[in-house]
Amino acid sequence: xxxxxxxxxxxxxxxxxxxxxxxxxxxxxxxxxxxxxxxxxxxxxxxxxxxxxxxxxxxxxxxxxxxxxxxxxxxxxxxxxxxxxxxxxxxxxxxxxxxxxxxxxxxxxxxxxxxxxxxxxxxxxxxxxxxxxxxxxxxxxxxxxxxxxxxxxxxxxxxxxxxxxxxxxxxxxxxxxxxxxxxxxxxxxxxxxxxxxxxxxxxxxxxxxxxxxxxxxxxxxxxxxxxxxxxxxxxxxxxxxxxxxxxxxxxxxxxxxxxxxxxxxxxxxxxxxxxxxxxxxxxxxxxxxxxxxxxxxxxxxxxxxxxxxxxxxxxxxxxxxxxxxxxxxxxxxxxxxxx
Numbered sequence: 001x002x003x004x005x006x007x008x009x010x011x012x013x014x015x016x017x018x019x020x021x022x023x024x025x026x027x028x029x030x031x032x033x034x035x036x037x038x039x040x041x042x043x044x045x046x047x048x049x050x051x052x053x054x055x056x057x058x059x060x061x062x063x064x065x066x067x068x069x070x071x072x073x074x075x076x077x078x079x080x081x082x083x084x085x086x087x088x089x090x091x092x093x094x095x096x097x098x099x100x101x102x103x104x105x106x107x108x109x110x111x112x113x114x115x116x117x118x119x120x121x122x123x124x125x126x127x128x129x130x131x132x133x134x135x136x137x138x139x140x141x142x143x144x145x146x147x148x149x150x151x152x153x154x155x156x157x158x159x160x161x162x163x164x165x166x167x168x169x170x171x172x173x174x175x176x177x178x179x180x181x182x183x184x185x186x187x188x189x190x191x192x193x194x195x196x197x198x199x200x201x202x203x204x205x206x207x208x209x210x211x212x213x214x215x216x217x218x219x220x221x222x223x224x225x226x227x228x229x230x231x232x233x234x235x236x237x238x239x240x241x242x243x244x245x246x247x248x249x250x251x252x253x254x255x256x257x258x259x260x261x262x263x264x265x266x267x268x269x270x271x272x273x274x275x276x277x278x279x280x281x282x283x284x285x286x287x288x289x290x291x292x293x294x295x296x297x298x299x300x301x302x303x304x305x306x307x308x309x310x311x312x313x314x315x316x317x318x319x320x321x322x323x324x325x326x327x328x329x330x331x332x333x334x335x336x337x338x339x
Contacts, residue, residue, distance in 0.1 A: 001291055004235040007227055010287075014221055015229055015280055022215040024272060025208050026201040027058045031065050033198055034167065038066070038133060043154075044166040044193035046139075046174045049200035050317055054272030055169050058200060059135050066133070074123045074132040080170075082141040091149050092116055099123065117156050124162050131163040139168035140177065147181075147189045154192050166193050202269035209255075210248035212275065216283075217243045233283040233290070240292040244279070247296050251278075254301040255310070262311045264318065270310070277308040 014020035030047065037045055049055050063075050078098035083090070092112035101119045124132050136142070142150075154164045168174060178194045181187075203209055216229040231238035255275075259268045281304040282296060305311075 001236055002239075006232060006235075007222055007225055010284070013229075013232060015216075015233070015283060018276075018280065020219065020221075020229070021057060021061045021064070022212050022219070022276065023061065024054075024058075024203065024212055026203075026272075027054075027061050030058060030198065030200060031062050034062055035066065035069065037196060038070075038131075038165055041131065041163050042165065042196055043163070043191070044168065045196035045198055046178065046194050047167055047169045047198045047200055048172050048174045049202075050271065051171060052271040052273040052313060053200055053202050054276075055200055056137055057272060059137060059167075059169055063135065070129075072127045073129055074120070074127050075135070076120075076132065077135040077137065080136050080138045080141040080146075086143055086145045088149060091146055095153070113152075116153065117160070120153075120157060121160055121162065130161055131165060132157070134164065134166045135169060136166065137169050138171075140170035140173040142168075142177075144181070144184075144186060144189070147186070147193065151189060151192055168193055202271050203275055204267070204269050206249050206252035209252050209270075209275070210245055213244040213248055213251070213279070216279065217245055229283075233287045234294060236290050236292050237294040242295060247301070250296070250298055251301050254298060254305055258302070258305050258311055259314070262314065264314060266318065271313065274308050274310045274313055278304045278310065281307050 010016055034045075047055065047059075059077065063077060066073070066075055076098050078095055081090075081094070088109050089112065092109060096112060096116050096119070099116065099119045101115060107115070120132055124130065136150075150166070154166070157164045174194075175197065178190055178197075181189050181194070203212065219229050220227055221229065221232065228238070230242065230244050234242055255270055256268060278301070282300055285304070285307075286296075286300055
């Protein structure tokens with residue numbers, strides 16, 4: 001068996017650090033819809049999914065694709081925070097930071113508003129276009145007052161000849177917000193930010209899983225090297241023909257079995273976070289077994305699914321409760337028990 005010299009340590013690899021992005025059929029479909037809405041200059045849309053389905057992850061991917069397709073255009077991503085009492089100062093400081101304005105904190109609210117509009121106009125003017133795209137992550141945390149502040153930004157940019165296209169990304173509560181806004185006659189908010197609804201799906205078939213697994217075989221780190229993600233963890237097996245793509249049916253069946261054994265009666269839909277964590281566990285926890293004849297067994301996948309807390313996460317969703325990071329919770333409990 002050959003001893004390989006890897007280009008980086010395991011701790012430095014994107015899979016270990018969970019800093020990589022794997023395209024999925026849902027992400028690809030979302031990207032195409034977002035690009036079309038931008039071309040049509042649709043003012044606003046809701047992108048919703050349950051917790052841990054990979055919304056934030058997918059938006060990072062979408063923005064990367066958009067920046068490649070529209071290299072001079074302006075794309076701004078900002079996180080939304082829940083506040084019992086909305087702070088106008090904090091809201092505009094957050095947007096100023098998102099647009100890359102240095103020294104976002106100082107000054108009155110009025111000055112922050114002015115600086116925000118001027119900064120956006122400056123960026124758009126440099127782009128050569130007359131539009132800007134905003135992505136608001138965890139948008140279900142916004143209240144009516146904050147939507148009104150965002151509407152002020154939209155209207156001021158429109159008066160300057162700039163089209164603001166906004167994608168609100170969040171949980172299904174966004175749909176309830178939209179209904180509530182309609183019923184309370186806040187039509188102006190719905191028309192600007194919520195006119196289109198897009199559901200972000202999980203993985204629903206062996207074909208979906210195959211698309212994702214192929215990315216581990218085809219992504220390389222460092223870029224330009226011959227070290228695919230799969231080869232990095234299993235170089236001997238990889239050079240003897242191991243490919244994660246070939247595991248698609250086995251892994252799908254393992255998820256289906258876990259789903260059925262848990263007694264779930266709803267259709268299986270695997271959140272991206274728990275799928276990715278399953279693969280990460282399988283790659284990292286068994287790397288000591290690397291050999292030319294190594295192949296992933298069904299038992300390896302069953303254990304990885306269990307350790308990724310897939311069933312527990314689905315149970316939380318079934319109960320209609322916020323899905324927490326159960327894997328992190330389990331690790332914290334284990335540390336507490338061992339200390």
